[in-house]
Amino acid sequence: MEDTLKILVVDDDKVDRMAVRCALAKAGIQMELSELADGNDAFSILSTTAYDCVFFGYRLLDRDRLTLIQQLRSSDIKVPLVVLTGQEDEPTAVKLLKAGATDYLFKSRISPENLAQVLRSAIRVYRAEMQAALAKDQLRESHEQLIRKNQELERQQQQLQMQNLKLSEASMLKLHFLATMSHELRTPMNAIIGFSQILLRPKLSQLTHQQADMIERILNNGKHLLMLINEVLDFSKLEVGRLDLKAERFDVSKVTNLAVSEMRSLAESKNLSLLVQIDLQNSLIYNDPVRIKQILINLLSNAIKFTESGEIWVEVKELPVNRVAIIVRDTGIGIAARDFKHIFEGFRQVDQTLTRKYPGTGLGLAIIDSLVRMMGGKIFLESKLGVGSMFKIELPRQIILSSVGADVPLKVDDKMVFSSSQNSHHSSYEVRQASIISPKFKL
Structure with missing residues (x-):
């Protein structure tokens, strides 16, 4: 030694x-x-x-x-x-x-040998015992720290649970408030629209050109405001699960043409071409025609709003396994890839500033997303900034109301993806990133 x-x-x-x-x-x-x-x-x-x-x-x-x-x-x-x-x-x-x-x-x-050996052995044993004792103390201290951290985590978890409960209650109160206010606002707004239409009837054409123009503006703004109110009401119903589909057998081509005709004047006011192509062997489907029309109106409204020049295409076509596709393409401003996961969120717009160029509630796509998933369908999105956007909706020919929203597997790029009313936006986002633009309508 x-x-x-x-x-x-x-x-x-x-x-x-x-x-x-x-x-x-x-x-x-x-x-x-x-x-x-x-x-x-x-x-x-x-x-x-x-x-x-x-x-x-x-x-x-x-x-x-x-x-x-x-x-x-x-x-x-x-x-x-x-x-x-x-x-x-x-x-x-x-x-x-x-x-x-x-x-x-x-x-x-x-003897010198035996005593030296015993001495060295005793010191080694002692040092080993001290190291073991030190390790034991450290383990005990670590264990006590873990217990304290676990207690702190449990306390924080309880606080988070309480906060989540309060947030959930606040969210439900907000949604109930929105639903109530939207419902209450629709009554006077319908009256405004109705009286404006009466004043504009030919039999009551004692109005001057300036007066008729002002009433026309009241009517148009009233319709726009009613549309916004209906969006808020629909969204609040969807969030609390009180919006039901009223399915019936109808001609999807007629509903498509009706929606396009309602939006054509808006497209023509911006000098945009609005093209329709329907390629169906059987145009009868079993779904909610009012909600299908609402989906089309919202998609076309967005396409027209965000397209300054060029064309907008609407296509309805057959898909395998008794499914149909509704596709809306435009040559608008496009959507950045980083915004794909946000545009289907309620009240979310790419431009959130008060001075944004394009108005709206930010509920259109959120409502579409919820309705499509209620119908057991899927949404695909492909977009490029400065080139345009394409939304494709796949729906079953016949929805089953008792199982609307059940998980439906979809294979995209060799991966199974599910789309349902209970899915998170993350899984829907994977679906929407799929590339589906056909060569005929390549942007």
């Missing part, structure tokens, strides 16, 4: 102390040796001074060795303790080991 060791020999026999000192010296141990003859002095000095190892003699006349070891350990005095004993006293040595002694050596076997 290269380090100088502090060693204490406690023995009432001077000859035995000398034998230990000589054996350690012959073993070449670099040491600072102290000797004591009684146990009381040993306890006192060990209470104030650190030693690398302590050798206890065969008998301590003033203090029983077992009692001394127990007092040392109970006082948290940690030091390797080697008991030097006779062969006839081996049972006592075993008791001392159980009480806290590190090792024992028969006095008859004291």
